[in-house]
Amino acid sequence: MVIIAIIDLLYLIISFTESKDSGSPLSPYPDWKNYTRDVFGSLQYRWQYNFFSNNYSIENLQRYCNQCSCPLVDLRYPVCKTNYAHGYDIKTHEELLALIQHRIDNGLYKKTTP
Numbered sequence: 001m002v003i004i005a006i007i008d009l010l011y012l013i014i015s016f017t018e019s020k021d022s023g024s025p026l027s028p029y030p031d032w033k034n035y036t037r038d039v040f041g042s043l044q045y046r047w048q049y050n051f052f053s054n055n056y057s058i059e060n061l062q063r064y065c066n067q068c069s070c071p072l073v074d075l076r077y078p079v080c081k082t083n084y085a086h087g088y089d090i091k092t093h094e095e096l097l098a099l100i101q102h103r104i105d106n107g108l109y110k111k112t113t114p
C-alpha cells in the first residue's frame with residue numbers, strides 16, 4: 001500500500017512539473033520565445049516576436065546567407081558573393097510565417113535551431 005502511495009505521489013509531482021513547463025500562465029512568454037532563427041529552403045532566416053495580450057506576431061523577418069550568415073542585399077550577399085537569384089529555394093513571406101508557425105505548434109523548433 002505504502003509503495004503504491006509513493007508511486008502515486010511521484011506521478012503527481014512529475015505531472016505537475018510537466019504541466020508547469022508547457023505554458024504556465026505565470027510565465028509571460030512561451031519557451032519558444034528564443035526560437036528566432038532557422039533555415040528554410042536555401043536560406044537562413046531571423047525574426048523577432050511581438051507579444052500582445054494572449055497573441056503574438058512575427059516581425060522583422062530577414063534573409064541571411066546560409067554559408068556566411070551575412071544579411072541579404074537584393075538576393076546577393078556582400079561577404080561571400082553568393083547570388084541566390086536563380087536556382088535556389090527562396091520562400092515567400094507567407095510561406096515563412098506558415099513554416100515558423102508549424103515548427104512552433106508542433107514543437108519542432110528545438111531540433112532545427114542552428
Ligand SMILES: [Zn+2]
Pocket residue numbers: 065066067068069070077079080081082
Ligand atoms: Zn554568404
